[in-house]
Amino acid sequence: MTETQHILHKSWQLKSAEREVKKVSAEVLKTLEDHDFGEDMVFAVHLSLEEAFVNAIKHGNHGDPRKKILVECLITPEKIDISITDEGFGFDPHGVPDPRCNGNLYKSCGRGVLLIQSYMDVVEYNGRGNCVHMVKYRNGEKIPTPEKKCS
Amino acid sequence: MGKINPNLSLEFRGPVVIAALTDEKILDEDQLQGLEGSFLPLIEQTPQIQLIIDFSNVKFLTSSVLGLLIRISKRVSEADGTLRLCSIGPKILDVFRITRLDKIFEIMSDVDDAMVGLKK
Numbered sequence: 666m667t668e669t670q671h672i673l674h675k676s677w678q679l680k681s682a683e684r685e686v687k688k689v690s691a692e693v694l695k696t697l698e699d700h701d702f703g704e705d706m707v708f709a710v711h712l713s714l715e716e717a718f719v720n721a722i723k724h725g726n727h728g729d730p731r732k733k734i735l736v737e738c739l740i741t742p743e744k745i746d747i748s749i750t751d752e753g754f755g756f757d758p759h760g761v762p763d764p765r766c767n768g769n770l771y772k773s774c775g776r777g778v779l780l781i782q783s784y785m786d787v788v789e790y791n792g793r794g795n796c797v798h799m800v801k802y803r804n805g806e807k808i809p810t811p812e813k814k815c816s
Numbered sequence: 817m818g819k820i821n822p823n824l825s826l827e828f829r830g831p832v833v834i835a836a837l838t839d840e841k842i843l844d845e846d847q848l849q850g851l852e853g854s855f856l857p858l859i860e861q862t863p864q865i866q867l868i869i870d871f872s873n874v875k876f877l878t879s880s881v882l883g884l885l886i887r888i889s890k891r892v893s894e895a896d897g898t899l900r901l902c903s904i905g906p907k908i909l910d911v912f913r914i915t916r917l918d919k920i921f922e923i924m925s926d927v928d929d930a931m932v933g934l935k936k
Binding site: 683684704705708711712715716719764765770771772773774776777779780783810 | 843844845876878879880882883884886887890907911913914915916917919920
């Protein structure tokens with residue numbers, strides 16, 4: 666059995682502030698670039714990381730500066746695997762309104778979850794809903810945009 | 817061509833205002849507040865504004881920028897103005913397509929294309 670080669674395996678415990686995500690993105694994106702993961706993948710990971718981190722601050726920790734956000738990242742030659750955990754009570758990802766429907770199109774927020782689902786190959790939440798786990802494969806085919814769900 | 821904040825460059829072609837976003841990446845709360853603080857007074861002070869936002873320099877943005885564009889669009893509409901976006905690169909255009917915002921914004925290929933049909 667061969668051992669999986671880890672290019673980067675690291676975790677960060679960060680404050681609930683938007684600028685904090687730069688500590689992660691600077692290292693993660695440079696690692697992806699240095700290992701030729703390609704511009705599209707770097708863009709997808711950057712966008713998903715930013716959106717998930719902002720969701721953890723605003724909807725998870727409700728901007729409470731005393732609460733932390735844990736980011737865990739594993740990069741292998743084949744994929745990047747990121748988990749973001751906040752200290753909130755969690756949410757039901759299926760209960761998020763589809764921002765593409767009717768009046769939602771004109772709302773100024775609520776697009777982060779859709780973008781993460783569109784750009785990452787795997788997106789899953791823990792039972793409590795306070796941890797998002799995202800995977801993007803180097804050679805993964807871009808998944809189609811999630812089907813529109815309007816009531 | 818004049819700058820009203822470090823993230824925005826303005827050009828006036830007759831009554832048309834061309835606002836070029838100067839940053840490659842727009843993701844900071846400070847950048848967004850700076851842009852909002854520049855755009856909203858500009859719209860309020862220019863009756864029936866014809867505004868073109870030029871994305872030539874922009875290589876990365878988050879959904880917060882889309883939210884800002886929606887707020888700008890509402891203000892322009894309330895002022896009986898016209899808003900067009902132009903020169904959006906393929907990666908950013910994908911973000912508009914995924915969120916279906918390409919259906920509600922007038923997106924043109926470049927500034928010259930965006931000028932067509934505006935009052936001069």
